Amino acid sequence: MDHAADPSHPRYDSLLKRQLLEEAAKAGMLADSALIAHGRGEAFDYLLGERTCLSAALATAEVAARLAAAQNPIISFNGNAVALAADDLLRCAAVLGCPVEVNIFYRTAERMQALLDHLRARLEFISTEGKPDAWSGDWAAACTGVKILGANPNGKIPGLKGNRANCETNGILAADVILVPLEDGDRCEALVNMEKDVLVVDLNPLSRSAMMASVTVVDELTRMAANLLATLVAGTGGPDLGWDNRGILQAALDEMGGLMRSKFS
Amino acid sequence: MDHAADPSHPRYDSLLKRQLLEEAAKAGMLADSALIAHGRGEAFDYLLGERTCLSAALATAEVAARLAAAQNPIISFNGNAVALAADDLLRCAAVLGCPVEVNIFYRTAERMQALLDHLRARLEFISTEGKPDAWSGDWAAACTGVKILGANPNGKIPGLKGNRANCETNGILAADVILVPLEDGDRCEALVNMEKDVLVVDLNPLSRSAMMASVTVVDELTRMAANLLATLVAGTGGPDLGWDNRGILQAALDEMGGLMRSKFS
Numbered sequence: 001m002d003h004a005a006d007p008s009h010p011r012y013d014s015l016l017k018r019q020l021l022e023e024a025a026k027a028g029m030l031a032d033s034a035l036i037a038h039g040r041g042e043a044f045d046y047l048l049g050e051r052t053c054l055s056a057a058l059a060t061a062e063v064a065a066r067l068a069a070a071q072n073p074i075i076s077f078n079g080n081a082v083a084l085a086a087d088d089l090l091r092c093a094a095v096l097g098c099p100v101e102v103n104i105f106y107r108t109a110e111r112m113q114a115l116l117d118h119l120r121a122r123l124e125f126i127s128t129e130g131k132p133d134a135w136s137g138d139w140a141a142a143c144t145g146v147k148i149l150g151a152n153p154n155g156k157i158p159g160l161k162g163n164r165a166n167c168e169t170n171g172i173l174a175a176d177v178i179l180v181p182l183e184d185g186d187r188c189e190a191l192v193n194m195e196k197d198v199l200v201v202d203l204n205p206l207s208r209s210a211m212m213a214s215v216t217v218v219d220e221l222t223r224m225a226a227n228l229l230a231t232l233v234a235g236t237g238g239p240d241l242g243w244d245n246r247g248i249l250q251a252a253l254d255e256m257g258g259l260m261r262s263k264f265s
Numbered sequence: 266m267d268h269a270a271d272p273s274h275p276r277y278d279s280l281l282k283r284q285l286l287e288e289a290a291k292a293g294m295l296a297d298s299a300l301i302a303h304g305r306g307e308a309f310d311y312l313l314g315e316r317t318c319l320s321a322a323l324a325t326a327e328v329a330a331r332l333a334a335a336q337n338p339i340i341s342f343n344g345n346a347v348a349l350a351a352d353d354l355l356r357c358a359a360v361l362g363c364p365v366e367v368n369i370f371y372r373t374a375e376r377m378q379a380l381l382d383h384l385r386a387r388l389e390f391i392s393t394e395g396k397p398d399a400w401s402g403d404w405a406a407a408c409t410g411v412k413i414l415g416a417n418p419n420g421k422i423p424g425l426k427g428n429r430a431n432c433e434t435n436g437i438l439a440a441d442v443i444l445v446p447l448e449d450g451d452r453c454e455a456l457v458n459m460e461k462d463v464l465v466v467d468l469n470p471l472s473r474s475a476m477m478a479s480v481t482v483v484d485e486l487t488r489m490a491a492n493l494l495a496t497l498v499a500g501t502g503g504p505d506l507g508w509d510n511r512g513i514l515q516a517a518l519d520e521m522g523g524l525m526r527s528k529f530s
Contacts, residue, residue: 257525261518
């Protein structure tokens with residue numbers, strides 16, 4: 001990606017993220033379909049003007065509130081989430097005092113190992129160098145407390161076939177509130193059927209995951225993770241008991257549609 | 266891609282195309298960014314309902330008319346175009362009696378060779394087995410007449426840096442009308458600046474290529490190539506001297522926007 005070296009390129013931010021994905025692919029962290037999925041996200045982000053819209057800001061605040069109020073929150077990582085937002089999502093887990101779990105659709109021992117190793121290395125890094133500015137407390141201890149799960153899947157998500165149901169009983173299975181960025185539709189549905197509070201980040205407001213989630217943040221994951229961290233550090237309000245997720249999806253669609261109307265006429 | 270084996274899957278067609286791209290990537294025909302670009306296209310096609318809209322049908326008819334009326338038409342192939350639509354685009358070249366040229370953004374000797382070899386093999390195949398149903402005439406001779414250019418870039422497209430300007434003097438440089446599916450924005454602009462008639466296939470109506478082209482077909486390439494072939498075989502009208510490409514782009518945007526309005530409210 002020779003473009004990415006040039007910060008004056010109009011698509012510099014987008015190209016940097018693309019580069020993160022390409023590096024993760026070379027490191028064996030991604031399935032074949034991961035780059036295609038990232039491209040789909042790029043297109044929807046393009047229609048959002050590559051910025052956090054009001055719908056996304058409101059949904060991120062609600063995600064923060066629900067994670068903070070949860071009994072057993074957890075953050076689920078797939079390959080793209082690790083590639084794009086490992087540091088900020090691990091910081092969120094440290095602030096929340098919750099575990100994270102690697103949870104991938106095309107599960108192989110090699111990919112699991114690559115992802116777990118990368119998360120462990122990033123946690124070590126942020127423990128010493130990555131304290132959020134506004135955080136007060138024992139940051140190293142908070143980081144040490146973050147369990148990185150996924151290596152020992154001793155449970156199954158009901159309703160899913162094969163090893164894509166695999167998860168840990170003390171991790172995803174035990175969680176009441178789960179943040180699953182970039183989740184597959186089938187698995188999102190299975191988690192909702194378990195009556196968990198399922199918080200999704202998905203740039204396509206029309207995807208099955210987006211439509212089935214309890215809360216959907218229609219935003220690019222690196223922006224969302226940074227906003228989530230800032231909100232968790234600053235402190236959240238309580239969950240909104242009347243949360244209207246369909247309204248939030250329509251607001252995101254309206255943002256995208258606004259760019260399209262009367263563009264050329 | 267274990268999904269792709271199941272024709273009952275709601276996204277079967279999309280998954281089959283994805284598989285073509287993944288196979289081409291394994292065969293060394295694609296740059297790293299090709300899968301991401303394909304994903305962007307998937308998202309826009311999703312918003313089109315994965316069908317050829319009126320805007321695309323009109324634009325494809327205009328592309329056929331301009332290619333048929335050209336002095337020196339040519340069809341340019343990049344990696345994704347080879348992966349997705351080699352057969353139908355080669356058939357179009359045979360019907361038109363025009364050359365094709367491999368013309369890639371991230372040019373390496375290995376990728377050029379893989380793409381040229383694949384096109385030669387597909388031309389051989391369609392010469393014996395791939396005659397369009399409605400075609401009459403000497404199909405084998407028509408196929409033999411299709412020159413596959415790109416191996417000996419002895420010319421440059423003015424205004425482009427490095428080897429992405431490379432092309433053949435008897436190919437792209439000599440063409441008055443060029444079909445460049447899935448073209449990069451910079452190269453599209455450079456071709457337009459040469460006062461060529463530039464015919465683009467691009468699922469993003471807001472891309473630089475889409476906005477700068479003489480005619481933009483906002484459609485998925487395999488559908489477009491099949492429609493183009495059918496139109497060329499059936500016979501075309503003359504070019505539309507008052508062609509309104511901005512109107513055609515707005516019509517495609519309106520198709521996408523229609524899906525978004527009042528989806529959830």
